[in-house]
Amino acid sequence: xxxxxxxxxxxxxxxxxxxxxxxxxxxxxxxxxxxxxxxxxxxxxxxxxxxxxxxxxxxxxxxxxxxxxxxxxxxxxxxxxxxxxxxxxxxxxxxxxxxxxxxxxxxxxxxxxxxxxxxxxxxxxxxxxxxxxxxxxxxxxxxxxxxxxxxxxxxxxxxxxxxxxxxxxxxxxxxxxxxxxxxxxxxxxxxxxxxxxxxxxxxxxxxxxxxxxxxxxxxxxxxxxxxxxxxxxxxxxxxxxxxxxxxxxxxxxxxxxxxxxxxxxxxxxxxxxxxxxxxxxxxxxxxxxxxxxxxxxxxxxxxxxxxxxxxxxxxxxxxxxxxxxxxxxxxxxxxxxxxxxxxxxxxxxxxxxxxxxxxxxxxxxxxxxxxx
Amino acid sequence: xxxxxxxxxxxxxxxxxxxxxxxxxxxxxxxxxxxxxxxxxxxxxxxxxxxxxxxxxxxxxxxxxxxxxxxxxxxxxxxxxxxxxxxxxxxxxxxxxxxxxxxxxxxxxxxxxxxxxxxxxxxxxxxxxxxxxxxxxxxxxxxxxxxxxxxxxxxxxxxxxxxxxxxxxxxxxxxxxxxxxxxxxxxxxxxxxxxxxxxxxxxxxxxxxxxxxxxxxxxxxxxxxxxxxxxxxxxxxxxx
Numbered sequence: 001x002x003x004x005x006x007x008x009x010x011x012x013x014x015x016x017x018x019x020x021x022x023x024x025x026x027x028x029x030x031x032x033x034x035x036x037x038x039x040x041x042x043x044x045x046x047x048x049x050x051x052x053x054x055x056x057x058x059x060x061x062x063x064x065x066x067x068x069x070x071x072x073x074x075x076x077x078x079x080x081x082x083x084x085x086x087x088x089x090x091x092x093x094x095x096x097x098x099x100x101x102x103x104x105x106x107x108x109x110x111x112x113x114x115x116x117x118x119x120x121x122x123x124x125x126x127x128x129x130x131x132x133x134x135x136x137x138x139x140x141x142x143x144x145x146x147x148x149x150x151x152x153x154x155x156x157x158x159x160x161x162x163x164x165x166x167x168x169x170x171x172x173x174x175x176x177x178x179x180x181x182x183x184x185x186x187x188x189x190x191x192x193x194x195x196x197x198x199x200x201x202x203x204x205x206x207x208x209x210x211x212x213x214x215x216x217x218x219x220x221x222x223x224x225x226x227x228x229x230x231x232x233x234x235x236x237x238x239x240x241x242x243x244x245x246x247x248x249x250x251x252x253x254x255x256x257x258x259x260x261x262x263x264x265x266x267x268x269x270x271x272x273x274x275x276x277x278x279x280x281x282x283x284x285x286x287x288x289x290x291x292x293x294x295x296x297x298x299x300x301x302x303x304x305x306x307x308x309x310x311x312x313x314x315x316x317x318x319x320x321x322x323x324x325x326x327x328x329x330x331x332x333x334x335x336x337x338x339x340x341x342x343x344x345x346x347x348x349x350x351x352x353x354x355x356x357x358x359x360x361x362x363x364x365x366x367x368x369x370x371x372x
Numbered sequence: 373x374x375x376x377x378x379x380x381x382x383x384x385x386x387x388x389x390x391x392x393x394x395x396x397x398x399x400x401x402x403x404x405x406x407x408x409x410x411x412x413x414x415x416x417x418x419x420x421x422x423x424x425x426x427x428x429x430x431x432x433x434x435x436x437x438x439x440x441x442x443x444x445x446x447x448x449x450x451x452x453x454x455x456x457x458x459x460x461x462x463x464x465x466x467x468x469x470x471x472x473x474x475x476x477x478x479x480x481x482x483x484x485x486x487x488x489x490x491x492x493x494x495x496x497x498x499x500x501x502x503x504x505x506x507x508x509x510x511x512x513x514x515x516x517x518x519x520x521x522x523x524x525x526x527x528x529x530x531x532x533x534x535x536x537x538x539x540x541x542x543x544x545x546x547x548x549x550x551x552x553x554x555x556x557x558x559x560x561x562x563x564x565x566x567x568x569x570x571x572x573x574x575x576x577x578x579x580x581x582x583x584x585x586x587x588x589x590x591x592x593x594x595x596x597x598x599x600x601x602x603x604x605x606x607x608x609x610x611x612x
Contacts, residue, residue, distance in 0.1 A: 318537065
């Protein structure tokens with residue numbers, strides 16, 4: 001009898017010890033200090049209260065792919081953000097729960113650590129933590145009550161454990177933090193353009209021609225031809241600019257009469273009417289259709305828009321209105337007026353931004369389908 | 373005897389260090405506040421209220437910003453150069469102002485201030501992120517051309533016609549040095565702020581008077597860029 005008691009006591013102590021150790025481990029999540037990002041991407045900032053950790057990434061990845069996040073348990077983040085489409089969905093506008101369509105096209109999720117720090121096409125979220133919970137609770141997107149979601153997650157032993165190891169408790173705040181961490185680590189940095197920047201490969205003559213055009217604002221006075229892309233898409237990131245609201249622009253899609261509010265809905269400033277977030281062009285060849293409302297099916301359509309389809313409105317970027325490769329001003333159309341060869345060269349360059357390693361990285365894949 | 377001598381020598385040395393150390397208690401905090409103006413009035417964005425200096429019509433401002441670099445301070449023969457001194461000055465805020473604060477300039481006081489409008493050639497040909505220099509920002513042309521030093525974007529209205537205005541001035545030869553003295557009274561009695569005006573009117577109406585209709589954009593034409601650089605060379609002045 002005494003031996004049995006002793007053995008039980010020892011086992012109890014061992015179990016208690018293990019539980020304490022496991023909880024302690026939860027308090028010291030493993031920092032991710034050595035993830036690779038190109039030097040040319042520049043500075044980035046991770047919120048001090050949500051450091052990048054392995055445990056947060058694992059939790060965030062599970063949440064991202066889990067339909068438990070939606071009210072009907074059928075829609076996950078990954079429903080509209082599909083890895084092989086650079087986390088877009090291939091649709092002009094994403095579907096609503098009731099079978100309609102949302103106002104906006106699903107945005108690509110890549111290199112969100114850099115560039116503009118406001119999220120959504122109209123910039124209504126000022127951090128990824130703030131962004132993460134909005135689609136979950138939106139009645140047309142995932143239609144989930146956040147308290148009900150917490151109950152569902154709390155009921156799951158594996159989620160309780162993942163939360164504990166990453167942050168502690170199962171809370172909306174920690175859910176947002178985990179999703180933000182997963183999104184921050186969706187880094188695309190191995191496209192042909194990246195390899196070119198690292199000196200590992202050469203671009204073809206056509207791609208190089210396109211790169212030069214991408215990087216130039218045209219100036220007929222010095223015979224410089226340009227596609228003017230860089231006036232909104234930064235040279236290395238190819239995303240919108242980080243500073244203040246520099247990463248938003250009116251790119252000439254609609255006239256004043258039908259111009260949507262865009263950023264003005266957030267700032268209340270009429271000079272921001274029709275401004276939308278300048279997206280990254282990383283993996284742009286796989287993220288059709290294009291623009292905030294998915295109105296263009298192909299890159300050719302996009303180039304046609306910039307070449308001679310610019311619609312003038314009061315807040316149109318003067319850099320777009322002024323950029324013209326033809327020496328003689330104005331005919332009927334407003335645009336870059338490049339040659340077909342130049343347009344094809346820019347499209348060839350845009351294809352060098354496709355990063356197959358990113359699109360197939362097993363670490364970013366659905367963990368419920370036996371991914372690593 | 374000997375230990376006493378050694379100890380005395382040490383005491384004298386330590387006391388001497390504190391009494392004679394030239395760097396002791398000589399850091400000066402300073403803030404430079406730049407106020408953007410059009411002539412004598414605070415700059416107003418997004419309204420067609422300014423006359424085209426050399427021609428017809430009125431213009432509005434959508435964006436005005438510039439790089440200020442290589443900030444240094446002088447006191448007698450001593451100078452202090454701020455490390456990584458690259459500031460992007462933008463004025464799209466309620467006060468149309470931009471402040472640069474140095475909490476401790478290691479000089480007993482500040483007699484002269486010196487800086488560049490623009491960026492020095494070494495930094496202008498680098499893709500390193502230093503201070504406010506960022507090759508992924510709106511101020512970068514591209515890594516083969518360098519940075520825009522002074523950016524003005526807006527529109528000109530002549531009659532019912534509105535046309536874009538784009539003035540991007542860069543190229544290393546267009547950096548312009550600004551230097552001025554700070555009278556002792558300005559920083560007396562614990563005052564730490566020097567106010568300066570940035571007169572945007574001078575960009576278009578100075579050594580050269582610009583007709584915005586005839587010259588609606590300046591980008592890569594070096595002659596045009598130099599004309600504007602000579603105009604902005606003295607757009608910044610202290611206002612004591």
